Amino acid sequence: MLQSANLHYDKQINDAVLLGSEPNSIQELFRKQPVERLVAGQSLFFEGDAAKHLFEVVEGTLRIFKIISDGRRVITGFLHAGDIVGVSLKDRYLYSAEAITNTKVRRFSRKAFDNEVAGSPQLRPEVFARLCDEMAAAQDQMVLLSCKSAEERICTFLLRELLRAASDGEVDFVIELPMTRLDIADYLGLTIETVSRSITKLTSKGVLAPVGRHSLRVVKRSALVQLSGGDDELARDGWKLAGCERRPRH
């Protein structure tokens, strides 16, 4: 698998040794690797394949997903510039990865990576931190999927994207959504129709405003927070919640 038809990947990439300079961040490790290009829709690797490489996303967006036996697809995450994919892997990929947009990645041999990390007390905490973040994100997603309504899911998703955009320096309240509605639906455990309807409803409420085909403007951020059933990943601090009476689900 992974025929890498039009991948710029021929050279001695796997054996990068990085003599001399001890890298003290994961990013640095990848910096010397050549950039490979993926066109929109192209696969990077498949669930079940031997996990020989890690990847750093340089530019663009990927989806990672599982296909279950009856053909249903579950998207477990989206990857953006700066993300590393494959840290939490043993010998096989747990999921498939595909480019949503045209994407640039850097590749690093898993074995070399493990060696680098094993030999560097600098790197280990960073790897560990990334694993923890990944775990925290997975738990947030479980919360979302466990007990949030369609609208709450959409709002949570949009807030995450907004937060990410903000941390990337985007100051205006415009969210880029390179993925299709089907991607969003498969990520949030909904259908395209429900996703579409929820977004329509939010725009008609004046919370969102459409900006071109693949972007949304957040008009009322506070309303979005309100409607997201706010628990996680915004206020990872204020642990107040005294009364624990259960509320109806929806």
Next chain:
Amino acid sequence: MLQSANLHYDKQINDAVLLGSEPNSIQELFRKQPVERLVAGQSLFFEGDAAKHLFEVVEGTLRIFKIISDGRRVITGFLHAGDIVGVSLKDRYLYSAEAITNTKVRRFSRKAFDNEVAGSPQLRPEVFARLCDEMAAAQDQMVLLSCKSAEERICTFLLRELLRAASDGEVDFVIELPMTRLDIADYLGLTIETVSRSITKLTSKGVLAPVGRHSLRVVKRSALVQLSGGDDELARDGWKLAGCERRPRH
């Protein structure tokens, strides 16, 4: 928090140094620690508390969960004898932990643990492996919550428990379920009523048989597999699934 009212925990536990013998498994690390007892319902730690300790479950069952702002509870996992809780943590607990049954645990200081691991090339792969397993489990749970019907969730859950029991040496097809229906419901993203109805339906189909109050006998394991929407954690090998046409959700 964590007043440890009736915890047998007074001595110099945190500073266990383990002179001389380099431990080469995590279990061994905990072996020297005193056993603490929790009565059913007792809390071990709370979401948001400073994560000062890791715990090994020696005996009994714990639930780990989050409470979201409106009081809804999401159980993200159950812990059984042999499990370690807290490996995937940074400075704060991401979830609360409570004993379901009377439970025995061993405690280990996070700082000491990190030191041990940092200094031992033996231990690191094991820690890493546990993290990966945790991650894989989280992904399986996301798949379950994303797109499985109530019955599929129940069947998947029961199969997991069966598998666990089997790996613990239990040969007969009896599953112990120390947790309440509410626990199961909050774990599977359902209500108690739906859990109850699903189990009733499965017993009336002859797939299950009730054994006492808190146990179930699996009469037709194959049917259970069939009905689980089988994708994950049974056959982590057979990656065939050619056709990818989507099937209706339920």
Next chain:
DNA sequence: CGCTCACTTGACGTTGCTCAAACCGAGTGG
């Protein structure tokens, strides 16, 4: 211009949630 593909909108059906009542085993006290 006319295709396709992503998306939107509408009508309808079903799953699973809500509310409510009955059930049952385990304690507890008379």
Next chain:
DNA sequence: CCACTCGGTTTGAGCAACGTCAAGTGAGCG
């Protein structure tokens, strides 16, 4: 030994959110 209570659980009836099916819209592109 029985009555009583009290959780946890089961069962039933009704309903609403969301999925399904189907038709319509609009943008991109050869």
